[in-house]
Amino acid sequence: MTLWLNKQFLILLISGGILAVGNKIYELALPLILYDLTHSSVAMSVMRGIDFLPNLLLAAFIGVWVDRARKKLWSVFSVLVQLILLTTLYFWTAYGSPSIYVFYITGFLLMTLGYAYSNARVALVKLVLPGQHLTPANAAFSFLGTAIAIMGPALTGLILMLSDLNAGLLLTAIAFVPACLLILLLPADPEPSTVPRGNFRQELKEGWNELLRNRILKQITVLVIFLNSTTGMVDATIVFAAKDGLRLDNAALGLVLSAGGIGGLAGSLLISPLRCRFSIGHILGVTTLLSGLAYAVLYFAHNGLILATGLFFDGMFGTISSICIWTYRQESTPQHLIGRVSGITGSAFKLGMPFAILAAGWISQHYSPALVFGTAALLNIVMFIACRMSSLWSPRFTEELRISAH
Incomplete structure (x- = not known):
């Protein structure tokens, strides 16, 4: 079977593309919303800097949890919690006045969950594909991610044209719904490990x-x-x-x-x-x-x-x-x-x-x-x-x- 006829790979690729677009929107929207609220370049820069922290501080620990978990359920959980966080922050910002620390904490959690999903996807790709398909599969994910990154300026313009910048958060949450449903179509992966757990x-x-x-x-x-x-x-x-x-x-x-x-x-x-x-x-x-x-x-x-x-x-x-x-x-x-x-x-x-x-x-x-x-x-x-x-x-x-x- 060729790579492009593998249903599980296509599900991972399409859902990953949807999530990448959603992630790009909220990564652009959060600093802009924060700047609109505070008019502080420092607050905006801190929001950007938070992107590094989950990968730097928590990646190794997330790896243990991913190996313990069923990858499909872990992926669905990561996307679903991100959806809930984005929806909550949208309504809180639209109808309340959250402090900048709410944005910092939410941003940190979103990036952490995003990395948790990415780690699980690495494991799922290895699980569903034979070794000779790993290079073209990674190339396909990279191509898609790069294409979406190129869309960054266009997405920034789209967000700035919105009458309410907070709508960017809601757009991301909506985009995460079909991605979550697609991941549910994956077959249940086997027990995480046959190795005794310590x-x-x-x-x-x-x-x-x-x-x-x-x-x-x-x-x-x-x-x-x-x-x-x-x-x-x-x-x-x-x-x-x-x-x-x-x-x-x-x-x-x-x-x-x-x-x-x-x-x-x-x-x-x-x-x-x-x-x-x-x-x-x-x-x-x-x-x-x-x-x-x-x-x-x-x-x-x-x-x-x-x-x-x-x-x-x-x-x-x-x-x-x-x-x-x-x-x-x-x-x-x-x-x-x-x-x-x-x-x-x-x-x-x-x-x-x-x-x-x-x-x-x-x-x-x-x-x-x-x-x-x-x-x-x-x-x-x-x-x-x-x-x-x-x-x-x-x-x-x-x-x-x-x-x-x-």
Whole structure:
């Protein structure tokens, strides 16, 4: 059976797309509503910053709960509680005056539940698909997510055109209803694990032991910590560089940022043939180097076209790299540990980002945004050299890294 004839995969893809659109709406709406209520850029920035916390602080623990639970019921529960939170916040805001802390807490809970659903979906994809379909499946999810991300400026405009910004919360809640119904169509998954259950700490330790046992995934995790750090530096600086340095207006900025999304779409289409020809270690090493060269293009950018070119290639190589990482993690992790390993690595992946983003802000303020891009380019080149010297590049591990690419 081909991937696109797999009913369970299509249910996961369509429901995931609906949820991604809904999530994008409320992620845009919450800071705008908060700013409309407080007229405080600080309050708006804090709301944005809360997006990082669930993944950084709770991902490993959520992984244990996902491994304990039936994935379908966990997914339905996560979506249903988000629906209830959004509906409650809509009516509270429409007919009351909630404090900013209500928005902060609700935002934190929504992001936590969103990550809980994402973790369960990783496990469900591994459960319903054979190994050879994991790469194209992840590419399809990435393509859909990137396409929706490109819609960000259009969705922002839609929200701003609403007579009541709070309606964005209600729109998201309504969108979550068909997604929840679709997930209910999935067949009941089997018992979460045949492995005897210990206490919470012991189960978490089992996830850590699995990661430490998997030498390749451990090396990839270390690489991704640094890759995400340089990506975070660039993402945190690009708007400031475009607006303050190049003096782009909002329309031009939207087009420039869309170039990164278009590059991501191209990467999603390229990954399957690349995976069939090359090992993940080689792909990760080369895309790390090429992302560094894309950052170098940003360093020398003196107009919007060059900036868009750098973002296009950054989006393409970053997407190829991300899909390889997700796929190898799914392929190499036992089913009963996938939630824990996904949670632990997901949390580890973000470890360097807060520090990198703070450093990028400091460098931009005291020196220039171009220096941030140059620093990110040099760091990626250093990472490529390290990758080239590691086991990821060794021919000895080529077949291990391919696993089920064909």
